[in-house]
Structure formats: structure tokens, C-alpha cells
Amino acid sequence: MEIKREFYLNELVDRLDNGLIKIVTGIRRCGKSYLLDPIFKNYLIQQGVERDHIIKLSLDERANSKYLDPDILDQYIRSLIVDNKKYYIILDEIQEVKDFESVLIGFMHINNVEIYVTGSNSKFLSSDIITEFRGRGDEIRVYPLSFDEFYSVFDGSEEKALNEYYTYGGLPLTLLAKTDNAKINYLKNQRENVYINDIVERNKIQNKEELEMLVQIIASDIGSLTNPLKLSNVFKERDKKSTMTDKTIYKYLECLQDAFMIEKAKRFDVRGKKFIETPQKYYFSDMGIRNSFLDFRQSEEISHIMENIIYLELRKRGYNVDVGTVEIREGNSKKQLEIDFVANKGNDKIYIQSALEMKTPEKVAQEQKSLLNVNDFFKKIIIVGDNIKKSRYDNGIIIMSIYDFLLEKDSLKY
16 A cells, blocks of 8 residues: 655655755654655655665664764764765654754755755744744645545545544554554554653643643534633533643643644634634644544544544645634624635635535525625635535535545635
8 A cells, every 4th residue: 555645745846956954744643754765765766866865864763862962963964975966864853853953054054965854843843943944944744644645545435435534534554454443542542652642741741631631622622712711611610629720721732733733723804804812723633633532432523523624634735724703793783703714825815614514595595604794806615515516606605525625636726
């Protein structure tokens, strides 16, 4: 079974020889290492690059622990550069190296090298790196398998594949598990021994159980507006003795985002053209991870899962994604209508509603209402869970199935 990940390979190829450090980020186990080796490595070899001019080190492996010393790493890499031909340096999980910024800056001064690094924690992209690199780093964000990638190796119908994807997500190694129990056990193991433990250790969190409970609360209510204060009140409702403060929850949410486990979608006032600071929505980077925190008990909540999947697909396609609000007047009162997603990329903007089904005129009117109250010329789309034919209403709103949206590369250009 081979998943080519052509989208991300093209992202890497487009950045060849741009003079920047290519920084490949994403949640652990999403396929960052596999993307660079063998996918990108094989591409380079096919283009005529000699194998000994591709230098690869996995810095989270025990066998390479000595290279966590920045001086030893620097000396080792430089010792392998023996001529003036182009060298490609691939360093996996670079954040494990102390003072890695200075090492990478040093490599940038070597004229005949291209540098590629991966990292599973966004903190290594934040303050220090931004200050040190000053525009010399180029991030490529990698997500777990999209449904298109998942379906390309799935043996079954689109409907069966989507149900499987809704339940077990897109971590590549999940596809190798042959049974439901094997998939569940793999995801639970990753949840406990990789994701949670990594966040706890990296951020020196004292109360692991509180962190897990917070993830469970978010997982059980994906796509709902919330903030640290609301979440703190949920803790107190569950346990009156809870000491979880909104400040602690804010810190935990930052840690979860730094680990790429969840992403935050801000609210945007479409008419006022301004962001609303609170509340926000949180979405998971992978539905299998999300469902594992709930012991797969809420995987039947398809409408919320579908909304999360649409968000991830938009992000993978390079859109910045916000939650839209439109204020309207009904009689003497004002009312806030929600647009599930406002997707922006350059000068392109698309308003998107997610609807599991639209089988009655009342439901059609409900889903269209917020879109019809946006007074601009940008595209407006309703994505439906049913396998329907793509079409356009007289008012210009496009309706398409979740299958067309996920499987057609240019589905948003209709």
C-alpha cells in the first residue's frame, strides 16, 4: 500500500532552491517523516541527486541521541559535505536538539545545501525561531490523510470509506490495522503514550487527568462556541471541588494547539469586518484521535464530525478558516446568524455551510438564510452529507455533496 501524498510533495518541489529552511510541521504520526523519506528522497534521486548527497537524521531515535548535542550535530553534518555539489539535509524532529536555531543558521551559510526539518510542536516555530530566522524559514503544514488520500487505498465504496474515515480518522498507520479492534487499540495507544504524554512532559503539566478531561470535554462538543471561562464552569458542574481555573484551561488549550492536536477558529463579523475575540470554536486535527478520547462512544454524531472534516479539508487546501457571524434585524430585535466557515486564501473568499441533510424546504431556507444576508459577491456554498448532484440555486448559492467536496481537487471552483 503506497500513499503518494502528491499535494505535499508538490509543496516541497515548489520550494526547491528558494534559499529558505523548509520547516515541515504537524501532529505526531501524521506522516511528516515518510513525506521526506522515502517520498521526497526518492523524488530527488529520480531527478539525478546522488544518494550520498542526501543526509538524513532522525533525532528522536535512541541511536542518534549523541547528535542532540548541537556541536556534535554541526560537526557531523559538515563532515559529510565533501564537494561543491548540492546537498539535501533532512533533520527529523529538530526541536529535540538544544539551541537548534543556531545550528540551522550556521548551515544556511553553506552555499551548496538545502535544509529540511520536521517538528511536532509549534513552539519551535514561535518566538525564538521567528526572531532568529527573520523570514528565512518556510513552513509546510502536514495534516493526517485527507479523505481523497484515504480513499485512494481503501477497498470499498465511497460511503463505506467515509464512515470509516469519520470513525478512525486519517493517521496513516491506522490503515494498516486489519480489524476495528486493532484500529481502536492503535489510536488509544497513540492517545495515551504519544500525544498526552508528550504534551505533559514537554510543558511540565502536573495534573495529567485534568488535561485529559479537558480534551474529552472539547471532543464531546466539537463545533460549539466556547472559551476558557465556559470550560471552567463545565469542570465545576462535573465536580464541585474542581480547582480548574480559566487561566489554567487557557494554558492547556495553548499546549494542545502547540502540539497540533486541535486548532482554534475565531469568529468573524462579516458585515462589521472585524474579529470577535471570544468565544471561539475548536476542531481536532484527526477524528480518530478525537474519537479515542471518547472511547468511540460519540462517533455517531455525524453532523459535528462532518463539520470538523470540512474544516480540516479547507485548512489542508491552504485556507485560513474563521467562523462567520451576520447580524440581522427581525422586527424590533437584532439576531446573530452563523456561517459555519469563512475561508480566505489571498483574494479568494468562500462562505460555507455544513448540513447533514436538506430534505425539506424549511431546512433549505434555514441553511441559506445566513448566506443570503451576506451582501458581497464572493462564492457561497452549502455542503451536504447526502450523495447529491452538484447544482446551483437561482440565488447563486451552490450545493454539493460532502463526497464531491472531498474527492474533487477543484470542487470549490464550481
